[in-house]
Amino acid sequence: MSIHIAAEKGQIAKTVLFPGDPLRAKFIAENFLEDVTQYTTIRNMFGFTGKYKGVPVSVQGSGMGIPSAMIYAEELFTDYDVDTIIRIGTAGGMKEEVKVRDIVLGQGATTDSSVLKNIFRDQVSFAALADFDVLYHAYRIGQEHNLGPIHVGNILSSDRFYNEELDNAKLADYGILAVEMEAAGIYAVAAKHHKRALAMCTISDHLITGEVTSAQEREQTFTNMMKIALETACHLADK
């Protein structure tokens, strides 16, 4: 039983969908899963396990930012034998060809967080990467079900939502597609424990063009992303 999740062993599935918002976790459990049980309410950071097309899948709130997400990722991997974490979140678009409502799969996650520096003590700048197998199948499933546009590439996991100092234009010029706040930490924890992770995000706003989405539009693209995540979980369970 872990400190922040405190579920019983066996209550959490091998694949966990990982939204930042615990109410989003509740919404997913209620609308996409069957035979649902709630395994944690600690700090209102809800976690549920249910079935999608007969396959056990869990959905756990991560909270906002790398430190919060790393706590839950660490406990999921080490205390509950979770194999794969799929972050499902929102991100701000950085490159012009990445439009609001598009989906971005974080092949790599660049970060301004000191977390990776602290782990490697300035010896190297660790390249935090998604698991290729999970990334490949998520992309393939999204294309096959026409759930796109889907972009794959480098994203920024920023420590600050409000960051006036960041050179967004330069980052975009170096190929950063979008900014969110958790992926690099989740990828690092997965690497540490020889597990798998992928961060996928829908673009909710755009830092360069200023475009924003309505709540209704966000709901639709969110549903497409959910389908990709759930079908990917099914695919991983079949193997």
Ligand code: HPA
């Ligand atoms: N910055 C960081 N995270 C985000 C943003 C953003 O602009 N939009 C959605 N998630």
